[in-house]
Amino acid sequence: MRNSNVVEIENLWVTYGKFVAVWDLSLAIPKGEVFGFIGPNGAGKTSTIKVLATLLKPVGGKVRVAGVDLLEAPQQVRKKIGYVPDYFGVYEDLSVREYLHFFAAAYRIEREKRKGVIGDVLALTDLSHKESAPVDGLSRGMKQRLSLARVLLHDPDLLLLDEPASGLDPRARIELRELLKELQRMGKTILVSSHILHELSQFCTRIGIVEAGHMVAEGSLNDIYRKLDLKKPIHVQITNATPEMLEKIRGFTGVASVEQGADRISIQLREFDLSAEELLDKIIALGARVRMFQPEAMDMETAFMKLTAGKTA
Numbered sequence: 001m002r003n004s005n006v007v008e009i010e011n012l013w014v015t016y017g018k019f020v021a022v023w024d025l026s027l028a029i030p031k032g033e034v035f036g037f038i039g040p041n042g043a044g045k046t047s048t049i050k051v052l053a054t055l056l057k058p059v060g061g062k063v064r065v066a067g068v069d070l071l072e073a074p075q076q077v078r079k080k081i082g083y084v085p086d087y088f089g090v091y092e093d094l095s096v097r098e099y100l101h102f103f104a105a106a107y108r109i110e111r112e113k114r115k116g117v118i119g120d121v122l123a124l125t126d127l128s129h130k131e132s133a134p135v136d137g138l139s140r141g142m143k144q145r146l147s148l149a150r151v152l153l154h155d156p157d158l159l160l161l162d163e164p165a166s167g168l169d170p171r172a173r174i175e176l177r178e179l180l181k182e183l184q185r186m187g188k189t190i191l192v193s194s195h196i197l198h199e200l201s202q203f204c205t206r207i208g209i210v211e212a213g214h215m216v217a218e219g220s221l222n223d224i225y226r227k228l229d230l231k232k233p234i235h236v237q238i239t240n241a242t243p244e245m246l247e248k249i250r251g252f253t254g255v256a257s258v259e260q261g262a263d264r265i266s267i268q269l270r271e272f273d274l275s276a277e278e279l280l281d282k283i284i285a286l287g288a289r290v291r292m293f294q295p296e297a298m299d300m301e302t303a304f305m306k307l308t309a310g311k312t313a
Helices: 045-052 074-078 096-106 111-124 140-152 170-185 197-201 221-228 243-250 276-285 300-307
Strands: 005-016 019-030 034-038 060-065 081-084 158-162 189-194 206-211 214-219 232-238 255-260 265-269 290-295
Touching: 005 045, 005 189, 019 045, 019 189, 019 206, 019 214, 034 045, 034 197, 045 060, 045 158, 045 189, 081 140, 096 111, 096 140, 111 140, 140 170, 170 189, 206 221, 214 221, 232 276, 243 255, 243 265, 265 276, 276 290
Parallel strands: 034 189, 034 206, 081 158, 158 189
Antiparallel strands: 005 019, 005 060, 206 214, 232 265, 232 290, 255 265
8 A cells, every 4th residue: 555545444354242343344545535434324434433543443454544553553543533423422511612622631732832723723613703602502513513623633634524414404514514625625634434425425535335344336436436337317408409410419429328308308428438518518519509408416325326235234
């Protein structure tokens, strides 16, 4: 594996007694990548993340985080990671500022630097106005942002986010997504697990689909779509369409099918061979007068259902 990888997992095995939660899982995540870990409940996502967070000892395989062997030097690994579980924990009678000061001390950030560091992470997570608010009075969405502020205090190399959008309302989901995009722009390496496939597909650079403790597919969205031969539906209205024009469109590389409907033409496009924008240019070049050109989003749920059989570990 390359030295630029922040996460290196080779042939990971995790068991709970006789129950095998993760088997022979391998994964490499380069620096600055946002990797989406997708799978149903019980697929092994949380177990893998807990291994990376040094909370669970594997029974087999090798794991390195930022070049450090996890089994040989777990304390060093803990300095390089920020772990956000799918629950917040109980911190009654603490304000947001006191909560962050507590963890800044736990991370052994020098006392004279704590105020500045805390101010920076509050600004990044848009919580500066809640600095004096009690933690137990925050909304679920604000608690998730505070969890991210906490793990950013020591500027870790790797963020481990286990179902971060769980239980959030639509507005909080959007805010969290935008925050993760900002962390991506800052160059953070992020491993985020979820079963909310559409949201992950909007900002992850690569996706890994896990089922029954094993990786069944990995790569960019286009890699996965190509493997499954998924096609993007595009609806087009052409005011001067002729049978000859439709036959020429059928002959374009990347066009799987063209069907004439009552008021529109439905095109199935292999987007990894021809982009929607290129298809539009080629149609216009035929002399077509295009009234409507409407691509549908490629469906990550469809990819997930085709790749998995609904099994858990």
